[in-house]
Amino acid sequence: MHGTPHIVSDVMTRTVVSVGxxxxxxxxxxxxxxxxxxxxxxxxxEGRVIGVVSEADLLPKEEYRDSDPSRFEQLRRLDDLxxxxxxxxxxxxxxxxxxxxxxxxxxxxxxxxxxxRVKRLPVIDAQAMLVGIVSRSDxxxxxxxxxxxxxxxxxxxxxxxxxxxxxxxxxxRVAEGVVTLSGPIRDTSLVPVAARLARAVxxxxxxxxxxxxxxxxxxxxxxxxxxx
Numbered sequence: 001m002h003g004t005p006h007i008v009s010d011v012m013t014r015t016v017v018s019v020g021x022x023x024x025x026x027x028x029x030x031x032x033x034x035x036x037x038x039x040x041x042x043x044x045x046e047g048r049v050i051g052v053v054s055e056a057d058l059l060p061k062e063e064y065r066d067s068d069p070s071r072f073e074q075l076r077r078l079d080d081l082x083x084x085x086x087x088x089x090x091x092x093x094x095x096x097x098x099x100x101x102x103x104x105x106x107x108x109x110x111x112x113x114x115x116x117r118v119k120r121l122p123v124i125d126a127q128a129m130l131v132g133i134v135s136r137s138d139x140x141x142x143x144x145x146x147x148x149x150x151x152x153x154x155x156x157x158x159x160x161x162x163x164x165x166x167x168x169x170x171x172x173r174v175a176e177g178v179v180t181l182s183g184p185i186r187d188t189s190l191v192p193v194a195a196r197l198a199r200a201v202x203x204x205x206x207x208x209x210x211x212x213x214x215x216x217x218x219x220x221x222x223x224x225x226x227x228x
Contacts, residue, residue: 006202008109009102011141012123012132018043021050021090025061028053028089041122042093047129049122051093058092060084099124102131106139106202113139145203147174154179154204158197162190170194170211177205188213 018041019028031040032055039054064084086092099122100109112121113136123132151174159170159181169183179198185191191211198207 006106006142007102008100008104008106008123008134009132011106011138012102012134013138014132016041016122016130016133018130019053019089020044021088021093023089025058025087025092028092029058039118039120040089041097041130041133042089042095043130049097049099049124049128049130051089051095052097052118052122053089053093057083057094061086097122099128100134101125106142109134110139142202143177143205145177147177150174150177150179150201150203153201154181154198157201158194162194162197177203179204179207180210181207182210184212184214186214 017031017035017037019031021042021044023031023042028040032038039052041049042051042053044050060080060083064081083092098112098116098118100112102123102125109121113119120133120135122130123134125131151172154172154174155168159168159172163170163185170185171182173180173182179201181194181198188211191209194211195207195209198204
């Protein structure tokens, strides 16, 4: 197969708002408000990502403004208490940053977000330099692909690969991202393979298989022998 799955660089935002390690607390808040961002990469040097500062990192300062936490809470929330007294991005940031490489697949990015429970990921190159940012909404862009584009890719990358021959007996229909494969095939063991490959096409919502075994061969007319 020669399909090229979508990768992070296809959907990421290339213009990224960031802050340096020494950025003060108030500047971080102002930057988030100005750019409607809930998290900012923290950069060092010429653009190497060293951490991320988010709204969650800033909130302890307000939470503990007029409270005196118990000894138990102090032990349980040491990190939050430290951030309540922090005044720069370097003190506030979560490090190491949860990031993703530009050539990672969208599935890898989605798994990283789910596992680490973050809404966006800084995108880095091989030298850990910031090249973009990818969010949950960016990953959903693939579902905007037109149905005919999906159908064409499945015909080319799945049907022609598994069921070669002209014309192919397998028909491909796509409606609202849902793929239907139908028609007779010689080897029904390929049905789950076809479904899996079609489902792997970026932008497919679901796959319904109506593939059947080959039609039974027609019997010729009965041979009538001489009557005695």
